[in-house]
Amino acid sequence: MSATTHALTAMIASRICHDLISPLGAISNGVELLQLTMAPPVPPELQLIADSIRSANARVLFLRLAFGVAGEGQSMGQGELAALVRGWTEGGRLQIDWQPGPPCSRLRARRACLALLCLEAALPQGGEIRVRDDGGLWHLRARGRRVALPPALWEMLTEPQCSVELSPGRIQFALLRGDLLEGDGLATGKISEDEIVLNLP
Structure with a gap:
C-alpha cells in the first residue's frame, strides 16, 4: 500500500x-x-x-x-485511550488489561488500536490482551484458548518482504504495516498455539 x-x-x-x-x-x-x-x-x-x-x-x-x-503533533492521554478501548470491547469476548503509561502521540495511539484489531482477529474464541507502553514501545501480550493467525498475516507485521491477499476483515494488518514502515520499523514478537507477543513503536 x-x-x-x-x-x-x-x-x-x-x-x-x-x-x-x-x-x-x-x-x-x-x-x-x-x-x-x-x-x-x-x-x-x-x-x-x-x-x-x-x-x-x-x-x-x-x-x-x-x-x-492521525494529525502530526496531536497527542492523547492514556486514560482517554483506555476508555475508548474499554468501550470497544464492552460486552464482547475480549478482555483488555490496559496498564497506565505516559501520554502518547495520536499516531502511536492509532498503531496500538490497529494492533488490538489484529490480535482480536487472531483470537476467534476471545481471550485477554495486556497492553503496556514504556514511552517508546508498545508491548502487547494476547492469550486465548486458541490462536488462529495465518503465517502470512504475522509476516505482514514482522517481515520486510511479504505477499498476501487480504479480505476486508483483515485490512488492519495492511494499515498497521504501512504505519510501521513509515515510522521506526516493523514489529517484533513471537506466536504460539495460545499466545501472541507483539512489540511495536
Missing part, C-alpha cells in the same frame, strides 16, 4: 466515522427523551436500543482512531 493510498484510506475512514457519529448521537438523545417521559421501570426493549446505541457509538469512536487520520 503506497503512502498516498494509505493517507486516502485514513481520510475516508475519518469521514465515514464523522458522518455516523452525528445520527447516532441524535438517536441516543431521542431514546433518552423517551425514557424521561416514561414511568419506571424502562421497558426492556427500549433499554436494549439504548445499550445498542451506546455500544455502536463506542465502536465508531474507537474505529475512527484506529482507521482515521
